Amino acid sequence: MDVFSAMKDRRSARAYLDKPVSRAEIEEIFHYAGMAPSAINLQPWEYIIVYGTEKDRLVRRLKRVHAERKISCGPGTASPLPEIFRNRSRRASQAMRPKVSELGLEFNQFVEEGSCSFYGAPVAIIVSIDRLFPKLRYLDVGLSVSYLLLAAQAKGLATCPIGLISSYGDEIAEVIDISEDKEIVLGIALGYADPESPVNNFKTDRESPDEIRFWYE
């Protein structure tokens, strides 16, 4: 698969087949994730791959803390979002809502509980960065995550980045024994997408390039 097809076809998968991902497949994907560029080649990204009974333990803990604290998905901004961003987000949830309804589930509950359980994917990836880095270095981590998502796509696997779980970083750190000097910035579900599930059968839209690109000539 060429890189353009991987970019075009990738979408976040929120239902997974009960089909294991082999260690060799995971290793290959991380080989590519590690090829991302970074400032002065610092490679500040760190990944912890959680699967099997350890993943089940992590999910149980996340579900428990979510039931207590009920943090929902949001932009994480201190002030309300300007209309242009609210519209983009609204369009994405409007595309997804009818698919969640087809499953007979309530939208927020599906997204929040689904996020905390990595949507049933066999592999949960925890992405972290050393707290010593300034926020600009989080960009490098994002580049590596992009490589990871595209490499998975090229291998026929599916992913869903999961920011919600970073709100429960302390609990995750406790379960999988991450030291305090690491900040957990993202989770990623990895597995084989269930092609039959309605929630995997919609595509979010994007702004036209004219909306995000400006020329100075």
Ligand SMILES: Cc1cc2nc3c(=O)[nH]c(=O)nc-3n(C[C@H](O)[C@H](O)[C@H](O)COP(=O)(O)O)c2cc1C
């Ligand atoms: C940093 C980041 C955090 C995200 N957090 C969540 C999440 O907590 N739960 C979820 O279901 N999807 C999450 N997503 C997936 C986005 O909703 C999705 O990427 C967006 O709607 C565009 O859809 P697409 O990935 O199918 O192209 C996240 C994506 C990113 C990049």
